[in-house]
Amino acid sequence: MNEFGKFMEIACFTYWWQVITVYLLYMVPLSIWMRNFQWYDQYAYGLFCMGILEFGGYSLGTSIAFENNLIDKIFGIRNFSLAMTLFFGFYFPLGNWLVNHVHQLILKQKIS
Numbered sequence: 001m002n003e004f005g006k007f008m009e010i011a012c013f014t015y016w017w018q019v020i021t022v023y024l025l026y027m028v029p030l031s032i033w034m035r036n037f038q039w040y041d042q043y044a045y046g047l048f049c050m051g052i053l054e055f056g057g058y059s060l061g062t063s064i065a066f067e068n069n070l071i072d073k074i075f076g077i078r079n080f081s082l083a084m085t086l087f088f089g090f091y092f093p094l095g096n097w098l099v100n101h102v103h104q105l106i107l108k109q110k111i112s
Helices: 002-007 018-034 039-060 070-075 077-089 091-107
Strands: 011-013 063-065
Touching (some): 039 091, 070 077, 077 091
16 A cells, blocks of 8 residues: 555655554554454444554654645545545455455355
């Protein structure tokens, strides 16, 4: 997503290693913790967790939004962090659904 954000000139991390810390050290453990929740609970907790991350990242300057990016053009500059939070909140239920689906296809059993 960082490379896509750069390519589309939406937003990017300040440092390359943030991809590892955000996705592997923050989002994956949260996703594992939420895996047995209902999808709407995963999304609700995901909104909270991603809201903290997005707000912190843009406030501290460790994430950078490009000027006149697509999200700003559609939703307005004041709604950028909110739009990013709403989008990335779906990563938790979608990611857990995908992992469970692949697991079912390979091992023919559902992850509990």
